[in-house]
Amino acid sequence: xxxxxxxxxxxxxxxxxxxxxxxxxxxxxxxxxxxxxxxxxxxxxxxxxxxxxxxxxxxxxxxxxxxxxxxxxxxxxxxxxxxxxxxxxxxxxxxxxxxxxxxxxxxxxxxxxxxxxxxxxxxxxxxxxxxxxxxxxxxxxxxxxxxxx
Numbered sequence: 001x002x003x004x005x006x007x008x009x010x011x012x013x014x015x016x017x018x019x020x021x022x023x024x025x026x027x028x029x030x031x032x033x034x035x036x037x038x039x040x041x042x043x044x045x046x047x048x049x050x051x052x053x054x055x056x057x058x059x060x061x062x063x064x065x066x067x068x069x070x071x072x073x074x075x076x077x078x079x080x081x082x083x084x085x086x087x088x089x090x091x092x093x094x095x096x097x098x099x100x101x102x103x104x105x106x107x108x109x110x111x112x113x114x115x116x117x118x119x120x121x122x123x124x125x126x127x128x129x130x131x132x133x134x135x136x137x138x139x140x141x142x143x144x145x146x147x148x149x
Contacts, residue, residue, distance in 0.1 A: 010078035020070040028066035053107040071111040091147035104134040
C-alpha cells in the first residue's frame, strides 16, 4: 500500500504473466557489447478495479535483439481507494504518478526474477535487468478515460 496525499491506497498483486519471452541466439556474440531498452505500458479494468502494468525489456547487439521479455503484473485496488481515483468529472480515472511508479517498481523486480529463472544455467543468465528509476519514466499522473465503458 502507498499514500495518495493523505489517503492510503490499498491494493494487492493478483496476477503475474510472462507476456513475451524470446532468445535469438543468432543475433548474439559473446565478445560484442550489448545495449538495453525498456518499454512501460499501463492498462485499466475499471469494472474490476484493476491496473495492469506491462514492462518489456530488450537486449541487443548491433541493433539486433537477442533477448526479449515482457512481464505483466495485475493489481486489484480496494474499492474505497479506487473511488478516490475517480475524477470529479466522473469520466476519468486519475492515478497518482508516485503510486504508478510503485507498481512499476514491483513489476520491474518481478520481471528481473522471471528473466533470471528463464535464462538460468545458460550464457544469457548474465543479462540481468539493471536497477532503473521508473519514476523517470512516469512524468505525470496517469489518466484513463472511462466514459465509454
